[in-house]
Amino acid sequence: MTGSMAAYWWYLIIAVPFGVLGTISMKLSHGFDNWRPLICMLFFYAISFVALTFAIQHIDLSVVYALWSGVGTILVAIFGVFILRESISLSKIISIGLIVLGVLGIHLTYVPY
Numbered sequence: 001m002t003g004s005m006a007a008y009w010w011y012l013i014i015a016v017p018f019g020v021l022g023t024i025s026m027k028l029s030h031g032f033d034n035w036r037p038l039i040c041m042l043f044f045y046a047i048s049f050v051a052l053t054f055a056i057q058h059i060d061l062s063v064v065y066a067l068w069s070g071v072g073t074i075l076v077a078i079f080g081v082f083i084l085r086e087s088i089s090l091s092k093i094i095s096i097g098l099i100v101l102g103v104l105g106i107h108l109t110y111v112p113y
Contacts, residue, residue, distance in 0.1 A: 004058075005058060005112060008054065008055050008057060008058040008059050009055070009059065011051045011052070011054040011055040012051070012052070012055040012059065012064055012067060012068065014047070014048075014051040015047075015048045015049075015051035015052045015055060015068055016048075016067070016068055016071050016072055016075070017075070018044045018045070018047040018048035018051065019044070019045065019048040019068060019072045020072050020075045020076055020079070021040070021044040022040075022041050022042075022044035022045035022048055023041075023072065023076050024076065024079055025037040025038070025040040025041035025044055026038075026041045027080075027084070029041060048068075052064060052068060058112075059112070060110075063106055063110055066102070066103070066106050067103060067106060067107070070099050070100075070102060070103040070106075071103055073096070073099055074096055074099055074100060074103075077092070077096050
């Protein structure tokens with residue numbers, strides 16, 4: 001992978017946690033009742049989408065979106081269970097495991113164009 005290509009992967013790496021922070025802020029805003037997390041949500045999602053826009057310039061859209069949403073889903077689920085004390089069932093654990101396998105499969109088989 002060339003140095004310039006690596007930069008686009010860094011954009012994706014930046015986009016994921018900011019997307020997660022946006023989703024967490026959405027939960028904490030309680031709809032539109034709590035405006036501080038709502039402002040944070042808009043800020044975090046803006047950063048995430050700008051970084052995604054740069055990432056898709058040289059990485060396949062299907063790969064970028066699958067990794068962004070898959071890794072984001074895993075991180076949000078972990079946050080929900082351990083911080084927000086949301087319930088977790090065996091079916092949720094299995095489903096998250098399948099997402100992990102899918103993300104790994106995409107990463108291991110991706111061939112840049």
